[in-house]
Amino acid sequence: MxxxxxxxxxxxxxxxxxxxxxxxxxxxxxxxxxxxxxxxxxxxxxxxxxxxxxxxxxxxxxxxxxxxxxxxxxxxxxxxxxxxxxxxxxxxxxxxxxxxxxxxxxxxxxxxxxxxxxxxxxxxxxxxxxxxxxxxxxxxxxxxxxxxxxxxxxxxxxxxxxxxxxxxxxxxxFFDHPKFVEFFAGAARKYMQEREYDFFLFSYHGVPERQILKGDATGTTCQLNNCCDRLHSGNQYCYRAQCFATTRLLVQELGLKEGTYATSFQSRLGKTPWIQPYTEDMVVKLAKEGKKNVLAFSPAFVADCLETTIEVGEEYKEVFEKNGGQHWQLVESLNNSxxxxxxxxxxxxxxx
Incomplete structure (x- = not known):
C-alpha cells in the first residue's frame, strides 16, 4: 500500500x-x-x-x-x-x-x-x-x-x-465611541471659551419618515415621538433614535443645561414628511424667541461638506441673523483629526 x-x-x-x-x-x-x-x-x-x-x-x-x-x-x-x-x-x-x-x-x-x-x-x-x-x-x-x-x-x-x-x-x-464624543466636545469647548452661547443646536441629516417606519420590523416600536428618548433592543438601529442618543452623549459631556439645546434634522427633499423637527424651522424659532448666540453641531457627518459648511454654516446662519439672531457658529467635523x-x-x- x-x-x-x-x-x-x-x-x-x-x-x-x-x-x-x-x-x-x-x-x-x-x-x-x-x-x-x-x-x-x-x-x-x-x-x-x-x-x-x-x-x-x-x-x-x-x-x-x-x-x-x-x-x-x-x-x-x-x-x-x-x-x-x-x-x-x-x-x-x-x-x-x-x-x-x-x-x-x-x-x-x-x-x-x-x-x-x-x-x-x-x-x-x-x-x-x-x-x-x-x-x-x-x-x-x-x-x-x-x-x-x-x-x-x-x-x-x-x-x-x-x-x-x-x-x-x-x-x-460609532456615534457612541469615546473618541467621537471627545472630538466634538473638545471642538465645542474652544468656541465656548471665546464667548457665552445661550443655545446649542444639534442638526442631523434628515430621512423620510417612511424609512424610519419601514425599519421597525416589529411594526410596534416606532412612533416617531417619545420612542427616541432612549435606545433599546427595539430601536437600536433606528437612525432618529441614534441621533437623539448622540445629542444626549454630547450634552452630558459638555454639561449643558436642560432647555439650552435641541436636536433637529436638515436637508429635506420633496413634499413627503421627513423626520422632525426640521432644522430650518428651528433656526427661525430660536431667533424669534430671542436666542442671540447659537453653537451648531453636525454630528452625522465626519467631514465638512456641502451639508455642513454651506447649509449649516452659511445658509442657516443667514436665516438666524435675518430673524434677529446675532452670532451663529458651526462646530467643525472630524475631518482628518x-x-x-x-x-x-x-x-x-x-x-x-
Whole structure:
C-alpha cells in the first residue's frame, strides 16, 4: 500500500487585511454635467429614494437632475477648494494617516458609495491582492438604510459574484465611541471659551419618515415621538433614535443645561414628511424667541461638506441673523483629526 506524504507549503508572504473606508460621495468636479451625473447615481439608489423604480427613474432623470444640477453646481463651486471637494480630500488624508498608523500588515483604500473612487475599484484591488480579510468601515456615525445600509448592499452585491469570498466584516455605528464624543466636545469647548452661547443646536441629516417606519420590523416600536428618548433592543438601529442618543452623549459631556439645546434634522427633499423637527424651522424659532448666540453641531457627518459648511454654516446662519439672531457658529467635523484616526484604528482592532 502506497502512503502519500503531505507536506506543508511554506508561506513566504504574510497575508494582509484590507480596510475599505467608504463615504457617501461627491461630484468629480463642480461642473453642471458632473454634478448631474452624481445626482443621478445617488438618487437612483433604491435605498435613498425608496419608491418603485419606474417612478424613481422619472423623478430623478426628468425632474430632479435636470433642474437641480445647475443650482447644486453653483453651491459646489463655492465649496470647492484647491485640493478639490473637502469630503474627498479629507478622506484621502484619513486613508494615508490610517495606513501609516496600522502599518504594513494592512491595505487601506478609500471609496465613495457614489462616483469616485468607487467601491468596485477598491474591492477589485483587494481581490487581486489575495487578502486574508476585508473590513468595511462606512463613514456614517449613525446607521441609516440610505447610508450604511446602502454601502453594505453594494459591497455584498460585488463580492457575492466572486468565486472566492474572503472573511468580510462591517462596522455599523460609532456615534457612541469615546473618541467621537471627545472630538466634538473638545471642538465645542474652544468656541465656548471665546464667548457665552445661550443655545446649542444639534442638526442631523434628515430621512423620510417612511424609512424610519419601514425599519421597525416589529411594526410596534416606532412612533416617531417619545420612542427616541432612549435606545433599546427595539430601536437600536433606528437612525432618529441614534441621533437623539448622540445629542444626549454630547450634552452630558459638555454639561449643558436642560432647555439650552435641541436636536433637529436638515436637508429635506420633496413634499413627503421627513423626520422632525426640521432644522430650518428651528433656526427661525430660536431667533424669534430671542436666542442671540447659537453653537451648531453636525454630528452625522465626519467631514465638512456641502451639508455642513454651506447649509449649516452659511445658509442657516443667514436665516438666524435675518430673524434677529446675532452670532451663529458651526462646530467643525472630524475631518482628518487625530481623534478620528484613533477612532478608526480602534474599530479595526476590534474587528481583527
Amino acid at each position: 502506497q502512503v502519500l506524504e503531505v507536506t506543508s507549503v511554506p508561506t513566504t508572504q504574510k497575508l494582509k487585511t484590507g480596510i475599505l473606508l467608504v463615504n457617501l460621495g461627491t461630484p468629480d468636479s463642480p461642473s453642471v454635467p458632473d454634478v448631474r451625473k452624481y445626482l443621478r447615481e445617488f438618487l437612483m439608489d433604491g435605498r435613498v429614494i425608496d419608491i418603485p423604480t419606474p417612478n424613481r427613474w422619472a423623478l430623478v432623470n426628468l425632474i430632479i437632475a435636470p433642474f437641480r444640477a445647475p443650482k447644486s453646481a453653483k453651491v459646489y463651486q463655492e465649496l470647492w477648494e484647491e485640493r478639490g471637494s473637502p469630503l474627498k480630500f479629507y478622506g484621502e488624508d484619513v486613508k494615508a494617516l490610517l495606513q501609516q498608523r496600522l502599518g504594513s500588515d494592512y491595505v487601506v483604500e478609500l471609496a465613495m458609495r457614489y462616483q469616485n473612487p468607487s467601491i468596485q475599484a477598491g474591492l477589485d484591488s483587494f481581490q487581486k491582492a489575495g487578502l486574508r480579510k476585508i473590513i468595511v468601515i462606512p463613514f456614517f456615525p449613525q446607521y441609516a438604510s440610505a447610508t450604511t445600509g446602502s454601502v453594505y448592499e453594494k459591497v455584498m452585491d460585488i463580492v457575492g459574484k466572486w468565486q472566492v469570498i474572503p472573511e468580510i466584516s462591517f462596522t455599523n455605528t 487625530p481623534q478620528y484616526i484613533d477612532l478608526l484604528a480602534d474599530l479595526v482592532e476590534k474587528q481583527v
